[in-house]
Amino acid sequence: MSDSPEAPATPYDQFRAGERHDDVFFFLHEDAVGAPDALQHVAEDVGTGVVLVLPGDRGGEVFQKVTGLDPMEFAGVAMDTEGHIDASLTAGDCPSRDADSHFVKFVFAFSEEENPEVGGIYAEGDVIHAYAACNCGTTYSDKWVVGERDD
Ligand SMILES: [Zn+2]
Numbered sequence: 001m002s003d004s005p006e007a008p009a010t011p012y013d014q015f016r017a018g019e020r021h022d023d024v025f026f027f028l029h030e031d032a033v034g035a036p037d038a039l040q041h042v043a044e045d046v047g048t049g050v051v052l053v054l055p056g057d058r059g060g061e062v063f064q065k066v067t068g069l070d071p072m073e074f075a076g077v078a079m080d081t082e083g084h085i086d087a088s089l090t091a092g093d094c095p096s097r098d099a100d101s102h103f104v105k106f107v108f109a110f111s112e113e114e115n116p117e118v119g120g121i122y123a124e125g126d127v128i129h130a131y132a133a134c135n136c137g138t139t140y141s142d143k144w145v146v147g148e149r150d151d
Pocket of ligand 1: 094095096097102103134135136137138
């Protein structure tokens with residue numbers, strides 16, 4: 001028994017803790033995309049928008065429906081540009097920062113189980129791969145070992 005007063009972990013917490021490798025995550029900014037009505041019951045409100053954690057295939061379909069982009073194609077393009085995405089997976093620092101009005105429209109992310117055979121950061125723990133689309137049109141990516149990023 002735990003006497004912790006904390007609320008039970010949500011799928012969003014579990015994803016960021018590397019406990020949902022079979023699921024995909026996405027964040028949808030309320031001013032840019034918003035959550036489709038059909039997903040309101042599974043979306044978690046994070047203030048600036050909503051986050052969703054869904055089984056891989058289903059998540060990919062939903063992502064494509066709401067953004068018009070295939071998630072793996074989007075990730076492939078975003079991979080070409082490195083940027084900082086917050087551990088919250090709902091914000092980041094746009095690498096094309098020539099104005100102060102940049103904000104993240106949406107984020108797509110998945111996690112990978114620790115894999116010593118691959119080496120590098122993959123041997124250090126579970127890895128979160130995140131891909132962001134800025135409102136200016138720039139896309140960028142980031143990755144980190146679970147638990148090693150504070151912001
Ligand atoms: Zn930007």
